[in-house]
Amino acid sequence: MAEVKPSLIEAIYEDDKAQLLTHTKRLFQSGSEPLDRRVVSKLLELCCASDSVECAAALVNGEFGTVPLVNEMNEAGWSTLHTAAKSHAKRCVEVLLKKRARTDLKTKDGHSLLPLELSLSCSRMEVIWNPDDYSVEDLVVLLTEKVGKPSAN
Known part of the structure; x- marks a missing residue:
């Protein structure tokens, strides 16, 4: 077993x-x-x-x-x-x-x-967002900026 x-x-x-x-x-x-x-x-x-x-x-x-x-x-x-x-x-x-x-x-x-x-x-994403404080549009902007930047590694 x-x-x-x-x-x-x-x-x-x-x-x-x-x-x-x-x-x-x-x-x-x-x-x-x-x-x-x-x-x-x-x-x-x-x-x-x-x-x-x-x-x-x-x-x-x-x-x-x-x-x-x-x-x-x-x-x-x-x-x-x-x-x-x-x-x-x-x-x-x-x-x-x-x-x-x-x-x-x-x-x-x-x-x-x-x-x-x-x-x-x-921690891999490092995005600070929540629906109470930010709109979905803000999330899209954050993610777009994230994708555009090279990683720190």
Whole structure:
């Protein structure tokens, strides 16, 4: 059993949905009972953290027998879209948006951030913007300036 857990993480990291399904069944499924929704949601969150789009798509499309709730908040107060946005997991963001992930949900972690704000607050972006203080036009200008400047590295 101990060797299955690293294999599960490896399957997600390598975006191998067949291996993910195999290891998930071994670890979490007993008999013919479907996987617990919390387990599927946690797996989706891990997929979104590493932009494992094939595994994420399989999960949200119900290929594992249970469909996660894409707008559900985890224990930390984040939705899967928040996780994908913070991780700059572009492909997973696309999958979640196609499944109607809400872009207007704010984190429930004391910071009250939208997924877009999380994405922009990453140190790699170095963009300071929030919808309460700046317009979308201001954001476009900031991003345009950012793209035009060479990186400090």
